[in-house]
Amino acid sequence: MATAGSGLAKVDGSVKDSIEVTVHYDLSKFDKDGKVSLHLVREPRNETCLNCHSKPMWKKRGASFIAFTDVHIAKGLICVDCHVAGSMATDERIRGKEVHQFGKGDDPSGYVRNDLDNTIRTCNDCHLKGYLNAPIAKHEWLPSFHLEELSCQACHIPERKVKSALVQVSDVFNPGTKISPPSKYIWTFYDQNMNYWNHYGELSQYTAKDQPTDRFITQYAKYKGKIFPVNPVHSAWPAIYTKGEKGLHQPRMKDVYDMWMLHKKDNKKYPELSKIIDDNNDSIPEINRPEEIEAFINSVTELLNNLGYDMKNRQVVWVFNDRMYFNGTEYENLEKEIYESSPYASVYKYNHDVFPAKAALGSKGCTECHSLSSENMFNRKIVKYPFGEDGKPVFEPQYVRLGMNGFMVWLSGFREEYIKTMEYALVLFLLILIAFNLLFYLNQKYGFIPENSSYVAIIYVITAAGLLFIYLKPDLNSYILPERIWLDKNHFILSLIPFLTGISLAA
């Protein structure tokens, strides 16, 4: 294959059809000693890698790799600037060795060559030293322990522009159009906003270059001690549980598909499947109510019996994230990692499509994470189970998934949102007071305000009206007053103002 692919020879024959394989080398490509000089590109173009990686990375991570979504691609970086190989590699496991490997990270979903984990050139390798003219990341405004708690990606990939699959189930029959091959009708996907996504139908229409855009805010998980932006996939599927055995088996997808097809042609076959209906009005049935779970388990049991499976000591179960249902109501919790939604679905980290620095979390102040708002990183509601009894998703606050203490989250939100805001208001008040004092002091000395007390009242009224006007017009106050990040950045110096004023008053 490699010989034919590189154009060094013409290869005929067929192993499959038992026709002898012959290789006719193109001698014009060789010198008189029979040696070949190859045209090798040391640093391949991005398209070379994307030929294989584009579609999976879009479906799993909503990655797009275009100038619009990725600061690095926009600036002309190539895959192998980070996924370094050979003499460019930073890690001695691959550096300078002709092992034909390149730097990779450590994705929770991947177990291929874990021995080469973290051989990639890291964000810091470039952004602390300025390699390739990368801007130096200082983050002087940020208490430095944050860089231990948070990955760079957590702040610098605040959202995604391309749809990816948050939920993937393989239990119901998906009536979507254009799905191919037919047995894939047994897979149903939901996007990050929990909208049904006819993924296989779309694949037949889209190329990797015109992906379905569907902006979403990233979710987070703690992996090996650090918070990363991730896609923690949810799943529901039929399984075969063997008593006393660890792990589960999966019936053949084709068999489950055939079961549904038989039922669709003649609803007297596997009649209980008729109980499985669409409860959330998105046109796709989902298994969520106890009757539906029961009906599904019974139908698959009947299917496996019909197929002659040995079901001794075995039992059909329905797996829903970290729950293994034995019937409509009884389930056992399966062990899972805290960052996972399900022990049987992957968690994909986001590393590409880094946003410009100005869009990073924290650029609008500490309250982008620490606040009581339900929109921020900690309190945002994320999907816990894709379907509740009403067919709608069951949510939980993100801090639970991050293993954080609810009271501490509340306390830090209260501090950043209320105490600090009050402190800034106090500083503003003190600055106005100081200005007034200065004004009256100068007036005492030079007497430029006429000797009439109503002038003083007018100054107070104008100041108060001005402040009220600024307060009531948010666009104006963001224009006149300093930005929150500036205040948070200079938090220490600002807190000196009330402190020193207090001391001077006491003195």
Ligand code: HEC
């Ligand atoms: C012929 C198809 C193909 C091409 C071309 C290709 N890859 Fe891959 N790549 C794969 C497959 C298959 C895997 C293994 C998938 C897995 O880990 O499950 C893989 C794995 C990887 C991984 C490791 C993922 C992990 O587990 O962390 C990285 C990184 C990677 N490729 C980057 C690249 C880069 C960069 C290029 C271009 C220089 C490239 N690939 C070209 C098919 C390809």
Ligand code: HEC
């Ligand atoms: C700015 C640096 C950078 C560039 C440029 C870059 N990557 Fe990556 N890539 C990373 C990092 C960092 C990781 C994973 C780190 C981890 O998982 O810990 C990664 C992971 C991957 C993975 C594993 C799965 C995943 O998405 O996490 C694949 C495959 C991959 N990159 C392919 C590519 C391809 C193809 C290109 C070029 C189109 C590319 N990368 C360009 C930094 C980069």
Ligand code: HEC
């Ligand atoms: C191979 C070196 C390299 C690696 C590795 C790398 N970067 Fe960069 N990064 C650059 C370069 C070069 C630029 C573009 C500088 C410019 O604007 O000209 C850049 C730009 C950026 C910017 C935009 C800055 C701005 O002014 O808006 C951010 C944010 C960023 N990188 C974050 C990251 C993160 C997060 C990672 C790790 C996932 C990372 N980088 C990995 C080289 C790198």
Ligand code: HEC
């Ligand atoms: C808490 C969120 C947060 C984390 C974590 C974080 N950054 Fe940033 N980063 C920001 C914000 C906000 C800015 C823009 C404000 C500024 O310039 O400091 C920024 C700015 C940058 C810039 C642009 C600097 C410039 O002057 O142009 C780079 C590059 C960068 N970060 C890289 C990184 C790298 C690499 C890491 C991981 C070691 C990282 N960041 C971790 C929030 C974060």
Ligand code: HEC
């Ligand atoms: C990207 C989100 C993010 C931003 C922006 C951010 N933090 Fe944090 N902060 C965290 C995380 C995550 C922790 C660790 C919480 C834990 O492990 O319990 C933390 C912890 C803290 C803590 C210690 C624990 C606590 O809550 O009292 C302080 C203090 C703190 N941050 C202050 C700040 C300040 C000040 C800023 C702005 C300059 C800021 N943070 C911006 C995410 C953020």
